[in-house]
Amino acid sequence: MTARTFDFAPVLSAGLPPPAAKWTGAPSFNFTGGNNDPDRVPIDGLLAAADAVLRREGRTLATYGLASGPQGYRALREFLATKLKRDAGISCAFDDILIVSGSLQALDLVNGVLLTRGDTVIIEQDTYQGALTRLARLRVNAVGIPLDRDGMRMDALAAELATLQRRNIRPKYIYTIPTVQNPTSTIMPEHRRLDLIRLSEEYGVPIFEDDCYADLTWEGRRPPALYAMSETGGVIHIGSFSKSIAPALRVGYVVARWEVLSRMLALKTDAGSGALEQMVLAEFCAPHFGEHVPKLRSALRGKVEALMEALDEQFGTAAEFTDPQGGIFLWVKLPDSVDILRLYRVALEAGVAINPGPEWSTNVAHSRSRMRLCFASPSKDEIRRGVALLAEVCRTEFGVPARIANVERRAKA
Numbered sequence: 001m002t003a004r005t006f007d008f009a010p011v012l013s014a015g016l017p018p019p020a021a022k023w024t025g026a027p028s029f030n031f032t033g034g035n036n037d038p039d040r041v042p043i044d045g046l047l048a049a050a051d052a053v054l055r056r057e058g059r060t061l062a063t064y065g066l067a068s069g070p071q072g073y074r075a076l077r078e079f080l081a082t083k084l085k086r087d088a089g090i091s092c093a094f095d096d097i098l099i100v101s102g103s104l105q106a107l108d109l110v111n112g113v114l115l116t117r118g119d120t121v122i123i124e125q126d127t128y129q130g131a132l133t134r135l136a137r138l139r140v141n142a143v144g145i146p147l148d149r150d151g152m153r154m155d156a157l158a159a160e161l162a163t164l165q166r167r168n169i170r171p172k173y174i175y176t177i178p179t180v181q182n183p184t185s186t187i188m189p190e191h192r193r194l195d196l197i198r199l200s201e202e203y204g205v206p207i208f209e210d211d212c213y214a215d216l217t218w219e220g221r222r223p224p225a226l227y228a229m230s231e232t233g234g235v236i237h238i239g240s241f242s243k244s245i246a247p248a249l250r251v252g253y254v255v256a257r258w259e260v261l262s263r264m265l266a267l268k269t270d271a272g273s274g275a276l277e278q279m280v281l282a283e284f285c286a287p288h289f290g291e292h293v294p295k296l297r298s299a300l301r302g303k304v305e306a307l308m309e310a311l312d313e314q315f316g317t318a319a320e321f322t323d324p325q326g327g328i329f330l331w332v333k334l335p336d337s338v339d340i341l342r343l344y345r346v347a348l349e350a351g352v353a354i355n356p357g358p359e360w361s362t363n364v365a366h367s368r369s370r371m372r373l374c375f376a377s378p379s380k381d382e383i384r385r386g387v388a389l390l391a392e393v394c395r396t397e398f399g400v401p402a403r404i405a406n407v408e409r410r411a412k413a
């Protein structure tokens, strides 16, 4: 008798997203995702931290939530309270912080607490794909506000809030990545942050501040967090160790008033985020975060310089971009004739992975020739070779750039 394969299709839940694609291995040149620099993971420091903390406190692993309760490992929250005060001007107690499984879980929890199908939220026009896909899945209307070199434009935000009010629509939040925005890498200056807070208060719309790149400004300085500047407490602040230490650890955090945090905690039904990661991070970060991050920043700065040089050399004036103010991404505009979604497909076949603009924007027309390049994980050599290959593929497909490395070539007929 031959066994038939069980068919799960009839029992699947209604309304599931499309199935995930099977991972087929990393491309040769990977400019996608929010990955970090493999050479800057502080391996020795993490090893020593793991050894020390496990010997001292390993017995607490026998208890869900360690000996710290459901909000996360207390020493990590204490480190964060000190760090957020020093770097972002945030005055909070360790008990105002909830540790989560990467800031993606924070996005889910904030959305879970605030959003219902049919709601409207305001976001930056070009923004984090993970935020956009979640909103689409929740059937929430995401209204994009254009950005300039200082981040979200306040004239456009004011106009949109007024329009929505006239239509009796009160958005549920204004989502912003004000400090090293993804994908544009802009930093919103303090005066604009004040305008944003004023508008949020005038219209009664809370701010959802996603600050996961805030440690990666080139100068190591940043404006105060919106959370710190708000006098009414109408800001929810989230952050992450993914960009400052390593994304695979999956450790992020939320800072919010108990009124909101208690609601999130009630939705966080996973019995706590991974404890070992929290313990190792706390043990490593308390003494070493301050010396680790500048080394990471300068490695990233070196890589973005290599990327900008490679783009200049290979694409010439066909690739437009602004020198980013920090972070791990370059947001690049190619000529209008380049359909970036097509470039994405052919480049991937050739072994170069890019993030196509339309997946990172609410505005299809604006983003159809734009791409986001992550420069943190490839080596400088891979950056150079990857950009050369991308230019070759782009020229073959679109006749752009007409000249590569100052050598004129014929475009595909």
Ligand SMILES: Cc1ncc(COP(=O)(O)O)c(C=O)c1O
Residues within 6 Å of the ligand: 033, 034, 101, 102, 103, 104, 105, 128, 130, 177, 182, 210, 212, 239, 240, 241, 242, 247, 250, 251, 252
């Ligand atoms: C703006 C933004 N928010 C949140 C995340 C999620 O990060 P993680 O879940 O690794 O903390 C990312 C990741 O790239 C991001 O770019």
